[in-house]
Amino acid sequence: MPFEPTAEIWSAILGACRVHSNKELGEIAAQKLLQLNSLNPGNYVLVSNVFAASGRWKDVEQVRMKMKGSGLKKTPGCSWIEIGNKLHTFIARDKSHPNSDEIYQKLAQITEKLEIEGGYVPQTKFVLHNVEEEEKVEMLYGHSERLAIAYGLLYLPVGTLIRITKNLRICGDCHTFCKLVSRFFGRELVVRDANRFHHFKDGVCSCGDFW
Known part of the structure; x- marks a missing residue:
């Protein structure tokens, strides 16, 4: 890409990885998304859900703590x-x-x-x-x-x-x-x-x- 990917781009990639079960690329996208410290709680939820789907509950807890530390809350359904x-x-x-x-x-x-x-x-x-x-x-x-x-x-x-x-x-x-x-x-x-x-x-x- 001719410019640095934004949180929205990594989020789209991560969502696609979840649909197509591409865990390797999904891991990269998840880590990149977390590094950007986005203020969009949906990004944290997406990463958390990807980890949860793989049974990585410790990683899920870390993401939730990071989200809480940023003062963000998950939107209830x-x-x-x-x-x-x-x-x-x-x-x-x-x-x-x-x-x-x-x-x-x-x-x-x-x-x-x-x-x-x-x-x-x-x-x-x-x-x-x-x-x-x-x-x-x-x-x-x-x-x-x-x-x-x-x-x-x-x-x-x-x-x-x-x-x-x-x-x-x-x-x-x-x-x-x-x-x-x-x-x-x-x-x-x-x-x-x-x-x-x-x-x-x-x-x-x-x-x-x-x-």
């Missing part, structure tokens, strides 16, 4: 859905919504149907925390977009398109979950995450499973 001209906000594992009990009950019913009819099995590899398998499953089930989907299925008329906005990139397991919902509940979903629009219909996503 948040999803929005508009129903009846009112915007409803959900945070991961959130129970502050006035209809929380009903939402979680509906989500449990959805998940059970997808497990029985769609063969859904939670992909805990997408939970990048050093916790037991059972807790990883619970964390996946509490992702904000699932709460928004459950609320949409509860209160939007049958056949109505469900539109959701998410501030972070949708995880691979939730992506599978959305495809199955579109197929086994006969509902189209549009999820706008931090990267792109995902249009789910009849068990297929417009991104072609590459996001």
